[in-house]
Amino acid sequence: MAFIRKSLTVLLSAVASVHSLSPLPYLLVLATRKNITDPQSIALLYPSVANYTDISNYTDVIEITSGTLSAIAEDLVAGKYDSAIIYKSFATAHADTLDITEELGSPNDG
Numbered sequence: 001m002a003f004i005r006k007s008l009t010v011l012l013s014a015v016a017s018v019h020s021l022s023p024l025p026y027l028l029v030l031a032t033r034k035n036i037t038d039p040q041s042i043a044l045l046y047p048s049v050a051n052y053t054d055i056s057n058y059t060d061v062i063e064i065t066s067g068t069l070s071a072i073a074e075d076l077v078a079g080k081y082d083s084a085i086i087y088k089s090f091a092t093a094h095a096d097t098l099d100i101t102e103e104l105g106s107p108n109d110g
Helices: 002-021 069-077 088-093
Strands: 028-033 041-045 060-064 083-087 098-105
Touching (some): 083 088
Parallel strands (some): 041 060, 041 083
16 A cells, blocks of 8 residues: 555656646747847737737737747747747747747636
8 A cells, every 4th residue: 555655646746747847838928139129010920829918019010820939939039020929938048139028828828
């Protein structure tokens, strides 16, 4: 019985650990290129993340209807847009180029 209890404890601990780590790559943020002081353009994967934040301050809203958040993030780093809603893990990995303007949570929270 002790062996089963210990095995169950180890298993539950492993599941809790994986569960606490797995959402991180999927957290969304509004990111802006560091060299932009007054962002005017924002790229959104439309309609998937269109209502995740207030975009009324942007004069140029680019609604991407096909593609991925990863592709939008690459284009953001390349200078195609001033800001975009992308994965937090990408923004963090490119902290030399991108600032996280707003944390938006997971796609399932929206």
